[in-house]
Amino acid sequence: MSVNPAITTTAERVVPVRPAHRDPNVLRWLGAYTASMVGDSVYYLALSWAAVQAGTPAQAGLVMTVSAVPRALLMLGGGVVADRLGPRRVVIGSDAVRCAAALAVAALLALTSPGLWPLALLALVFGTVDAVFVPAVGALPARVTSHGQLARVQGMRGLAIRFASVVGAPLGGLAVATGGAAAAFGLAGLLIAVSVPLLVSVRIRELPADDRASASGGTAWRDLVVGLRHIRRHRVLAPLVLAIALGDLGFVGPLNVGLTLLADERGWGASGMGWVLAGFGVGAGAASLLLTVRGRLPHAGQVAGWSIMAGSLAIGALAYAPTVAVAVGTALLVGLLAGLSGALCGALLQTQADPAYLGRVTAVSSLVSLGLSPLSMPVSATAIGAWGCGPVFLVSAAVCGLGGVVALCVPALRRAELPR
Template sequence: MSERTTSVPDALIPPAAAVPAHRDPNVLRWVAAYTVSMVGDMVFYLALSWAAVQNGTAAQAGIVTAVSAVPRALLMLGGGVVADRFGPRRAVIGSDAVRCGTVLAVAAVLFVTDPGLWLLALLAVVFGTVDAVFLPAVGALPARITTKDQLARVQGMRGLGIRFAAVVGAPLGGLGVAVGGSAAAFAFAGLLIAVSVPLLVSVRVRELPPDEATPRDDTTAWRDLRAGLRHVRRHRVLGPLMITIALGDLGFVGPLNVGLTLLADERGWGASGMGWVLGGFGTGAGVAALLLTVRGRVPYAGLVAAGAIIPGAAAIAALAYAPGLPVAVGTAVLVGLLTGLSGAMCGALLQTQTDTAYLGRVTAVAGIVSLGIAPLSMPLSAAAIGVWGTGPVFVVSALVCALGGVVALCAPGLRRAELPK
C-alpha cells in the first residue's frame, strides 16, 4: 500500500517537466516549509546550548547538546522504513508537528520554573528521536512532488535553504535569548517549526504506482530494512556513492568544525576571523547550490562530483597553511564552492538513482553516515591537533576526503552516472 492523498487527485498536479521546479508553487511550498523548519532547528540548538550552559558545567552542557545525536543515529534506519511504508508526506507532517509541540511545551515549562538539566536532556533525546523519522522523510518527499528531471534543481533549492538557515538562524536565536532568555528562544523555535506544518500540509504529492510502492501487508519492517540495505549494496551507483559520501564527510567535518576553531585560535584570528572564514565557506557553498538551482542539470554528474571532491580536499589542506586571514577566507570560498558542488551532485545522484519506493531508507543510510559516523571525527581531530598541530591533521583529513573522489573515479557506474534530462 502507498500513501494516499484524496484531497488532490494526481491528475490535478501538473507534470514537473512542464513546470520547472523553481517556478512550481507546489515545490516552492515544500522548500519554504523545509527552510523555515531548518531555521527553527538552528534557533532550537542555540537555545538548548545556552540553557544547558546556564544550568550546568561546560562538560554537562556538552553532553546535553550532543545527546540528541544518539537516538538520531540509532533509529534513523527505522525512520527510513517508516517513511517508505507510510509515505514521506505523512511522516514529515507528523514528525514536524511532534517537534513543534515538544519545543513549545518545554518553552512553557521554562517560563514558569527552572527544572534543570534533566528536562533539557529529555528534550534533546525526544528531538533526536523524532529527527530519525523527519530526516529520511524529508529526503524521500521531493520525488513525490516533482519528476526525476527536476530533482537536481530541487537539491540546489534545498541547499540554498540550508545556507539561508545557517545565516539567519543563529542571529535569530541570539535575539530570542537576549529578549527573553532560553524560554523565549525555545518559544521562537517552536513557532518557526509551527509555520512549516501548514505549508507541508498544503504540499500535494503523487501516489506511487502499485508495483513501485512498499507493501505494508505482507512484509515486516525488518524485511523492508534489509531490502533497503540490499538495494544500496547491489546498486552500481549507490554502493560506491555511499562510500564516497562517507569518506568526504569524515575528511570534511573535523577540519571545518573543531579544527577551524583551533586554527583561528592558533593564528590569532579570533572569533571574528573564524566568522569570516565560515562566511567564506557559506558563500562558496551557496554559489554551488544556486548554480544547480538555475541550471537544473549538470552533465557528467558523477565525473563532476569526483572532480570537485579532489581539488576541494586540496583546498582543505591549504587552509591550514594560509599566510593570513584574507587568504584563508578566499581559500574557504573555494572549499565551499567545490565541496558544495560535489555534495550537491552526490545528493542529486542519490535522489535520481534510487528507486522511489526506497528513498526513505537510502536517505537514512546517507544520514547515518553524515550525522552518526562523521561527527566522530571531531573529537579525534581535536585530540590529533593537540599532538601534531593543525597542519598535519588538516592534510590527513584532506587525504581522507580526496579518497572519496578516488572511489568515485574508480567505480565505473558512479563515474559515468548522469542526471536525467
C-alpha cells in the same frame, strides 16, 4: 475533416515540465523546509544557552550531545518508517511533535526553573524524531517534482540551509535577549509549526502499486534488510554511498573543531575564524545558487568526483594559508566545491534509488553523515593537539579525496547522469 483521436490524446498529454523554482507545489515545500530549518537553528541556540545557564559547561555539553545517540541508533529504522508511511506524512508528524515539545519546554521555563532535566528530555525527543525526520526529508523532494528537476531542488534546498544558518542564530539571540530561553524555545516551536500547513498543502506523486508493495512488503527488519541489499547490489548507489561517507569523514573534522584550533594556532582570533566560516558559507551558497539557476549539470558523476578531489586539495591547503585573507579565499573554494559535490551526490542518490527504497537509502547516507562523521571531531582535536593542524588537515584531505577516487574509478558512477 476528421481528427485522429489517438493524435489528439497524445497532444493533450504533452505538458511542458515547469521549472522547480517556478512550481508553486515545490515552493510550498521549500517554504515548509526553510521554516523548519530556521526553527532548528533557533532551537539549537536556545538549547545551548539554557543548558549553560542551568548547569556546568560539562553538563551543558552532555545535554547538547544527548540527541546524537537515538539519532544514530534509530536512523536506519527511520528509513523503513519513511518508506512505509510515506515521507510527507512522516515529516508532518515529526514537525508536529518537535513543535509541541519545544512549546512545552518554553511554557515550563516561563513558569518555573526546572533545571537541566527538561532540556535533556527535549534533546532526547528531538534526536529520536530526527531519526525518522531526516530520512523522510531526504526522500520527499523526489515525490514533489520530476526527476529532471531534482538537481535544481537540491540547489534550492542548499540555499534554504544557508539562509537558516545565517538567519536562525540572530533570531534566536534576539529572542533570548528579549525574553530568555523560554522565548527562544517558543519562537523555535512557532517556526517549526509554520511548516505543517504548508506540507499539508503539498501534492506528492503516489508510488505505483508494485512500488508500494516493495515499500511495505514484510516485517520492519525484512524491509531494512531488503533496503540494504538494494544499495549493495546497485551499480551506482553502492559506490556513491561510499564516496559520500569518505568525503564526509574527511570534511567534518577540519571544518568544525579543526578550524577553531587553526585560528587559535595562527592567532587569527574569533573574528578571523568568523571571516573564514563566512567564506565557506558564501562558496556553498554560490554552488547552491548555480544549481538552482542551471537546474542540471551534464556528466554529474564525473563532476561530483572531480569536485570532491579538488575540494580535498583545498582542505589540505587551508592549514597552510599564511593570512586570514588567503584562508577566507581557500574556505570559499572549499565551500563552492563541497556544495557542488554534495548537491550532485544528493541528486544522484534520489534519481538512482528506486522510489520505494528512497527513505532507506537516505537513511544510510544520513547515518554516515550525521552518525559516523561527527566521531571524527574528537579524533581530529586530539590529533591536532599532538601533531598540529598541518598534518591532520592533510590526512583529512586524503580521506576526503578517496571519495573522489571512488567516484572517478567506478565506471557506473563516473558515467552517471541526471535525467533531463
